[in-house]
Amino acid sequence: xxxxxxxxxxxxxxxxxxxxxxxxxxxxxxxxxxxxxxxxxxxxxxxxxxxxxxxxxxxxxxxxxxxxxxxxxxxxxxxxxxxxxxxxxxxxxxxxxxxxxxxxxxxxxxxxxxxxxxxxxxxxxxxxxxxxxxxxxxxxxxxxxxx
Amino acid sequence: xxxxxxxxxxxxxxxxxxxxxxxxxxxxxxxxxxxxxxxxxxxxxxxxxxxxxxxxxxxxxxxxxxxxxxxxxxxxxxxxxxxxxxxxxxxxxxxxxxxxxxxxxxxxxxxxxxxxxxxxxxxxxxxxxxxxxxxxxxxxxxxxxxxxxxxxxxxxxxxxxxxxxxxxxxxxxxxxxxxxxxxxxxxxxxxxxxxxxxxxxxxxxxxxxxxxxxxxxxxxxxxxxxxxxxxxxxxxxxxxxxxxxxxxxxxxxxxxxxxxxxxxxxxxxxxxxxxxxxxxxxxxxxxxxxxxxxxxxxxxxxxxxxxxxxxxxxxxxxxxxxxxxxxxxxxxxxxxxxxxxxxxxxxxxxxxxxxxxxxxxxxxxxxxxxxxxxxxxxxxxxxxxxxxxxxxxxxxxxxxxxxxxxxxxxxxxxx
Numbered sequence: 001x002x003x004x005x006x007x008x009x010x011x012x013x014x015x016x017x018x019x020x021x022x023x024x025x026x027x028x029x030x031x032x033x034x035x036x037x038x039x040x041x042x043x044x045x046x047x048x049x050x051x052x053x054x055x056x057x058x059x060x061x062x063x064x065x066x067x068x069x070x071x072x073x074x075x076x077x078x079x080x081x082x083x084x085x086x087x088x089x090x091x092x093x094x095x096x097x098x099x100x101x102x103x104x105x106x107x108x109x110x111x112x113x114x115x116x117x118x119x120x121x122x123x124x125x126x127x128x129x130x131x132x133x134x135x136x137x138x139x140x141x142x143x144x145x146x147x
Numbered sequence: 148x149x150x151x152x153x154x155x156x157x158x159x160x161x162x163x164x165x166x167x168x169x170x171x172x173x174x175x176x177x178x179x180x181x182x183x184x185x186x187x188x189x190x191x192x193x194x195x196x197x198x199x200x201x202x203x204x205x206x207x208x209x210x211x212x213x214x215x216x217x218x219x220x221x222x223x224x225x226x227x228x229x230x231x232x233x234x235x236x237x238x239x240x241x242x243x244x245x246x247x248x249x250x251x252x253x254x255x256x257x258x259x260x261x262x263x264x265x266x267x268x269x270x271x272x273x274x275x276x277x278x279x280x281x282x283x284x285x286x287x288x289x290x291x292x293x294x295x296x297x298x299x300x301x302x303x304x305x306x307x308x309x310x311x312x313x314x315x316x317x318x319x320x321x322x323x324x325x326x327x328x329x330x331x332x333x334x335x336x337x338x339x340x341x342x343x344x345x346x347x348x349x350x351x352x353x354x355x356x357x358x359x360x361x362x363x364x365x366x367x368x369x370x371x372x373x374x375x376x377x378x379x380x381x382x383x384x385x386x387x388x389x390x391x392x393x394x395x396x397x398x399x400x401x402x403x404x405x406x407x408x409x410x411x412x413x414x415x416x417x418x419x420x421x422x423x424x425x426x427x428x429x430x431x432x433x434x435x436x437x438x439x440x441x442x443x444x445x446x447x448x449x450x451x452x453x454x455x456x457x458x459x460x461x462x463x464x465x466x467x468x469x470x471x472x473x474x475x476x477x478x479x480x481x482x483x484x485x486x487x488x489x490x491x492x493x494x495x496x497x498x499x500x501x502x503x504x505x506x507x508x509x510x511x512x513x514x515x516x517x518x519x520x521x522x523x524x525x526x527x528x529x530x531x532x533x534x535x536x537x538x539x540x541x542x543x544x545x546x547x548x549x550x551x552x553x554x555x556x557x558x559x560x561x562x
Contacts, residue, residue, distance in 0.1 A: 001508065002167070002168070003504070003505065003508040003559075006504065007501070007504075007559075007560075012560065012562070037516065038500060038515070038516040038517070038531060039516055039517040039521060039530045040530075040531075041530070061531075062498065062500075063498040063499070063500035064498060064501045064560075065500070065501075067498075121504070124500070127500065
């Protein structure tokens with residue numbers, strides 16, 4: 001079934017056991033993003049150490065795609081430099097826009113390649129991107145504070 | 148002739164197509180937009196083929212024919228609502244109708260009954276669609292009037308226990324939905340209209356989810372203004388209705404100004420044509436108005452009482468079927484008493500978007516999310532729901548497919 005491309009085990013696992021889904025009390029920047037067309041909401045905290053992503057924590061409500069995507073994001077980006085994080089985010093964005101023509105580079109995206117199937121469902125791409133947009137926003141704000 | 152949803156469904160060509168690798172389309176999203184019968188598709192396209200011309204202008208035969216078709220549609224709408232012809236205003240949809248009345252009130256000068264000032268109040272309800280909430284929020288913000296509202300009970304009914312303080316001497320407008328697009332609740336209008344008129348307020352009814360589904364008599368409803376969208380009533384998109392009582396339309400200032408809506412114009416001033424033209428600036432959506440006329444004629448030929456009865460039977464069938472599914476919670480009344488065929492529910496930990504996606508893989512079209520009633524879904528503690536909304540062409544087979552689809556989704560996501 002084509003639906004299995006969308007709902008891979010990895011995604012359902014992250015949905016049932018989301019990573020870093022508990023807002024850390026201390027953070028450099030906190031953002032709140034919503035998906036106005038569906039009501040999904042996320043609050044996301046970012047802490048930097050120089051140009052390294054020291055911590056990402058979050059809370060929110062949403063579908064399995066949005067929740068799994070941000071859960072995977074935290075696993076992927078914590079400990080990376082902002083430059084690396086940007087490359088990963090760009091690669092993920094590219095995958096989401098691929099309309100099902102690409103599988104994603106597992107070297108870079110790791111578990112996030114499980115979300116490749118989302119690109120075949122235009123209405124769900126924004127679900128997968130909710131946490132990534134929040135991270136981008138929060139990391140820019142956190143970086144600005146360092147200056 | 149007995150009501151036969153299967154033969155009615157044959158009038159709707161889209162219901163013949165397949166979805167996602169050959170699945171039969173089970174369309175349960177008529178609350179968002181209804182499908183269209185051939186007679187409507189033909190009426191709209193034939194207007195372009197045969198009569199297209201700008202109405203109320205031009206000295207040629209096409210202009211005459213187009214005007215006849217457009218004004219004929221207005222008469223059909225008037226008959227459908229038991230209204231007077233000049234009380235029917237074509238808009239592009241209910242959203243525009245509701246903005247029209249809210250903005251027009253905001254244009255009222257001191258001395259006009261619609262003039263609002265600080266100290267006045269506007270009353271809405273917690274179950275409003277954004278289209279019947281935000282225009283009033285904005286009007287309140289522009290005029291300094293206070294926005295008040297009726298809250299919603301856990302059962303999904305309006306809490307009218309404080310009606311005499313919610314609607315009080317300061318109230319100028321009471322705007323509410325006839326039937327909730329989320330809960331399916333049909334609101335008790337009589338108590339509200341009586342109280343509103345007692346204090347001199349006007350009642351604006353959002354009838355998007357009622358006019359397409361039940362007989363509507365604007366005189367019997369004792370309301371002052373009404374809005375609905377053609378596309379939810381088997382009509383085209385881009386056409387809606389704003390109805391108002393004649394004496395109120397005479398006093399209500401215009402919203403949009405421009406061509407067609409004037410009586411006289413100089414370089415520095417203008418006066419207005421009487422309603423309905425006062426509220427129809429510019430060349431209107433003519434083909435769509437004609438299509439709406441065809442739609443209401445079609446619905447009338449089937450009978451609004453018959454359609455209402457059919458949907459009530461389907462709703463009872465669906466509620467009974469859903470009641471047997473573990474972890475499923477209906478958000479809204481669980482009986483058909485004062486309830487229409489918009490049925491929202493949650494399903495344990497399975498998010499509505501995921502459920503909707505699974506149902507789609509089975510050819511079943513439902514709506515998921517907050518249904519443009521975010522304050523309501525927040526109040527009820529359910530950020531999102533799955534909604535099946537029924538119409539005349541739905542059958543018990545459609546509902547069986549939905550019920551099985553929901554059960555299968557539980558297995559799919561429970562793996």
